[in-house]
Amino acid sequence: MEYTVNKLARISGVSGRTLRYYDQIGLLKPARINSSGYRIYGQEEVDLLQQILFYRELDVSLEDIMEIIQQPDFNRKEALKNHHAKLKQKRARLDQIMATVEKTIASMEGGVPMQDNEKFAGLKEKLIEENEKKYGKEIREKYGNDIVEASNTKLRGMTQADYQAMTELGEEIMNLLKEAYKTGDPASEKAQQLAEKHKQWLLYSWTNYSKEAHAGLAEMYVADERFTAYYDTAIKGGTKFLRDAIMIYLDS
Amino acid sequence: MEYTVNKLARISGVSGRTLRYYDQIGLLKPARINSSGYRIYGQEEVDLLQQILFYRELDVSLEDIMEIIQQPDFNRKEALKNHHAKLKQKRARLDQIMATVEKTIASMEGGVPMQDNEKFAGLKEKLIEENEKKYGKEIREKYGNDIVEASNTKLRGMTQADYQAMTELGEEIMNLLKEAYKTGDPASEKAQQLAEKHKQWLLYSWTNYSKEAHAGLAEMYVADERFTAYYDTAIKGGTKFLRDAIMIYLDS
DNA sequence: CATAAACCTTTACGCAACGTTAAGGTCAAG
DNA sequence: CTTGACCTTAACGTTGCGTAAAGGTTTATG
Incomplete structure (x- = not known):
């Protein structure tokens, strides 16, 4: 036929x-x-x-x-397994999207205006935007565009819970800085706690942490008046104290 | 800014x-x-x-x-619900595909060669192909292209179980035709059972059944020698008997 | 202050898998 | 001999950009 x-x-x-x-x-x-x-x-x-x-x-x-179609059975099976893995990923993403849509609808039925739902995504963008505005240029020069983009991407990937935890940790650091400063000793337990928290805080946005990078950042805090101004709002001389604490922490 | x-x-x-x-x-x-x-x-x-x-x-x-984005909140919510429905469909289709892939892999691990896995899809095509070859022209002339395409689409949508059930029902009809013919009475219980089964069988491929269409088909069986030849393989004169049984069934 | 580097613009092809005209040959039937 | 059914290639449209290419503008640096 x-x-x-x-x-x-x-x-x-x-x-x-x-x-x-x-x-x-x-x-x-x-x-x-x-x-x-x-x-x-x-x-x-x-x-x-x-x-x-x-x-x-x-x-x-x-x-x-x-x-x-031009492979023997064995390879066809492998291909199918491979394909199955892809489908699984696709479904996982679909599930996540559906969950978000459901949550959004639920919150709207709870009376939350749409703007507020969309706002969280906006909050993260705001954070990135401010980082860019304040420190973007120096950081890009120091670490390269790729590092900064990777960091921003990581921030965007954060859930609402992550975001909240990160901002809370940020506040905690400021408080701890005040207290640790009172000890007058960057090697004190409080100061070392501070350095540790600071590292944790960095991990939210850094894609690969290294002691060198941490040390470099600490130095930059002291060298750049905008960072100095920020950490000195907690306590005068706080930035230098923070740097010293970090340096000791990294050496230990 | x-x-x-x-x-x-x-x-x-x-x-x-x-x-x-x-x-x-x-x-x-x-x-x-x-x-x-x-x-x-x-x-x-x-x-x-x-x-x-x-x-x-x-x-x-x-x-x-x-x-x-140029709608008020209320409509946005509706849009999201709508979107959610679409996502749900998408996931349902994905699930089905994954299940088929899994089954195929499993059967291959059970030692079934790939060709045989692919064959089932082919079987349905074969059925459609033969239908086209044998009766395509008349049916298309009688009922129009759309009806035939719809029927073919329905056949393609059948699961393996459906397909098997349909072919088994086809055999059953042939057997029943033989037995009912022995009664010599198209109004007999066996003959009416036959007509009923024939209707069931049609439902596998017909997208909308009507008495008129069923009657028309029965007449065509008698008028077209290829159909006659087919049903007469069960028993000589079987085609006319089938038509009569169907006619009585439809009137009752 | 000249020039290079960085940044901006528009134009346009490429991607996946076809659907859909458009313009024009081929073949079977009346 | 003419319909009408069926075949051909060519080429644009679809979605959401990525990726040059070619050329103007702004900023930084020597």
Whole structure:
């Protein structure tokens, strides 16, 4: 039995355009072309098309199908396992999105205006924006664009709980700085606690922490008046104290 | 604070190209264009972009976002519910695909060669193909292309279990035809059972059943020698008997 | 103050998998 | 011999940008 495009299309449930496209990309070539230029498909092509459609229904890309159908069974199985992993990821993401949508709807039914729902995403952006405005240039020069972008990406990935925890930790650090400063000793227990918390705080945004980077940042705090101004709001001379505490912490 | 494209891009985490694209499609226009043709964005645009990104993370299309952000809260909630329904469908389809992939892998680990796994899909195609070959033209002329396509689509949607049940029912009909024929009475209980089974069998492929169509088909069985030949393989004169039984069944 | 570096602009192709005209040959039926 | 059904290639549209290319503007640096 031989078929022209639309005949094959009818029995296989795809469109003629699809068959021409498969011919074009080399996925399924007709058995021959007749004297009028018509595509003629035979039994072999019908069988091959069946296999193609089998994988297509499984959401496999044509590019992948192209490879799969010329592989032995063993590799086909591996390909399917691989594909399954991809599908799993896809579903995980879908689940997360659905959860967010549900939460958003729920909060709206609880009377929270939409603006407030959208605001959290905005809060994180605000944080990034302020970081950029205040320190962006120095940090980018010192550590490179990639590091900064990675940090921003990490911040964006934070959940609301993470975000809250981070800002709370920030406040805690300011309080601890005040108390530790009173001891007058950057090696004191309180001061070392402070340094430890400071490290924890950095981990929220740093993608890879190193002692050198931490030390470098501490030095920059002292060198840059904007950082100095910030940490000195807790207590005058706080920035230098913080740096000294960090240096001792890193050496221990 | 005012921003050029790439500045806004940096603080918002999207690319400059994205912002230009949003401008192009009218999703987010800059506050103004300066004398050099640069896009300048203000606080208002930053806020709007935040909202846009909020919805984008939820997998809402830009076209839908465009509508949503100029709607009041009430409509936004409706839009989200609508969107949630779409996501649910998407996940259901994903689950089904994953199940099929899992089953296929399992059967391969059970030693079933891939070809056989792919064969089932092929079996259905074969059925459709044969239907087309044998009766396609008449049926298409009689009932129109749409009806036939709908029927084929329904066949393709069958599960393996459905398919098996249908072919078994087909055999049962042939057997029942033999037995009922022995009664010599198309109104007999066996013959009426036959007609009932025949209707059940049709329902596997018919998208909307009607008495008229069933009667018409019965007449066609008798008029077309290929159908006659088929049903007469069960018993000579079986086709006419089947028609009579169906006619009585439909009148009762 | 000249020039390089950084940043801006528009234009336009590429991606996946076809759907959809459009313009024009081919073939079977009346 | 003419419909009408069916075939062909060519080419644009879809979604959301990425990625040059070619060229003007602003800022930094020697």
